[in-house]
Amino acid sequence: MSRPKPSGRSYGRLTRHERNTVERMLDRNRSAREIAAELGRSPSTVTREVAAHRYVTAPRSRYGEPAPADLSGACPRLSAWPRCCNGCSHRRGYGCSRRPRVFYSARRAQEAADAELSASRSGIDETEEGAAAKLAAIRDGLARGLSPQQIAATTPGLSASTVYRWVDAGYxxxxNMELRRKVGYRPRSRRAPKRATSHSARRSHASFLALGEDACAAAWEMDTVEGSRGDSARLLTLLHRPSRFQLALPLPDGTCASVLAALSSLRGVLGEDGARRAFGAVLTDNGSEFAD
Incomplete structure (x- = not known):
C-alpha cells in the first residue's frame, strides 16, 4: 500500500531516509512512479533526484564524478529510467563492457545535496543593484573611518555583521586592513604549559597527613595570586585554616627566590621561635615558586 502524500511539507529537499529508499528500490528495479508513491512525492521529483546525483564508477579516471548530461551511445538504462546501473543484472559491471558505468548512492547524494545547500547560503543574497549600493556605502564609510556599527546605522537594510562578513570575504x-579596530587587535598570547615541579618525599601529601589530624587542621595554606596579564607582580597569601585569618605579602615576581625573601621578612618580624610556633605546618601546591 502506498503512503499518502504528506501535507504541509516545509521544504522540497529529500531526506537521507528518503534517499535510502530511492537507492533500495532502484536496486529492486522499481519504477519512478512506484518510488514516488512510496515516498509520497511526485515522479518528477524522483527522476530529477536520480539524474542529478548519479556518479561515475568507470572508467576509473572519472570515478566519483557526476554523470555527464550527454550519454548518447551509452547503455539505454542511462538515457532513460532508471538512468543508472542500479538493479542491472550486470550490477557493478561484472560481464558488462559498456562505459560509463553510473550508479546512484544515497550517501553520495546526501553529501552532494548538503554541499549545494551550503553553497546556496554563501555569497551575497542581493540583487546586483542592491549589492552595488551597499558595497559602495561600506567602501565610503570605511574611507571616512566609520566603524561597521556606524555604517550599518546610516545604511538601511545593512547590519554590522554583514559589513564584517563582506569585508572578510574580500568583496x-x-x-580587513580597512577595519581599524580589527587591525588593532593584539594576537592572543599562548603560554607554554608549566612543567610539573618535582619535590622531595617529605613534601608529599602523604607526609602532610602523617603529621596527625590536629596538625593538619591547624595548618596554613600558602599560594600565590597573579595580577593582570603581563604584570609579573603578585601576592603571596597565607591562610590560617581554623581562624580564616589571611596574610598577603607582595612579591615582585613568581620566582622561588621572591617567595623565600617574603618568608624571611616575615620571620624577621616574628623571630625564629615565633615563626615556628605560628607556622607549624604549611600546605602548598607543587608550583615551581615553592620548590625550595
Whole structure:
C-alpha cells in the first residue's frame, strides 16, 4: 500500500531516509512512479533526484564524478529510467563492457545535496543593484573611518555583521586592513604549559597527613595570586585554616627566590621561635615558586 502524500511539507529537499529508499528500490528495479508513491512525492521529483546525483564508477579516471548530461551511445538504462546501473543484472559491471558505468548512492547524494545547500547560503543574497549600493556605502564609510556599527546605522537594510562578513570575504576588493579596530587587535598570547615541579618525599601529601589530624587542621595554606596579564607582580597569601585569618605579602615576581625573601621578612618580624610556633605546618601546591 502506498503512503499518502504528506501535507504541509516545509521544504522540497529529500531526506537521507528518503534517499535510502530511492537507492533500495532502484536496486529492486522499481519504477519512478512506484518510488514516488512510496515516498509520497511526485515522479518528477524522483527522476530529477536520480539524474542529478548519479556518479561515475568507470572508467576509473572519472570515478566519483557526476554523470555527464550527454550519454548518447551509452547503455539505454542511462538515457532513460532508471538512468543508472542500479538493479542491472550486470550490477557493478561484472560481464558488462559498456562505459560509463553510473550508479546512484544515497550517501553520495546526501553529501552532494548538503554541499549545494551550503553553497546556496554563501555569497551575497542581493540583487546586483542592491549589492552595488551597499558595497559602495561600506567602501565610503570605511574611507571616512566609520566603524561597521556606524555604517550599518546610516545604511538601511545593512547590519554590522554583514559589513564584517563582506569585508572578510574580500568583496569589491576590500580587506580587513580597512577595519581599524580589527587591525588593532593584539594576537592572543599562548603560554607554554608549566612543567610539573618535582619535590622531595617529605613534601608529599602523604607526609602532610602523617603529621596527625590536629596538625593538619591547624595548618596554613600558602599560594600565590597573579595580577593582570603581563604584570609579573603578585601576592603571596597565607591562610590560617581554623581562624580564616589571611596574610598577603607582595612579591615582585613568581620566582622561588621572591617567595623565600617574603618568608624571611616575615620571620624577621616574628623571630625564629615565633615563626615556628605560628607556622607549624604549611600546605602548598607543587608550583615551581615553592620548590625550595
Amino acid at each position: 569589491d576588493g576590500m580587506t
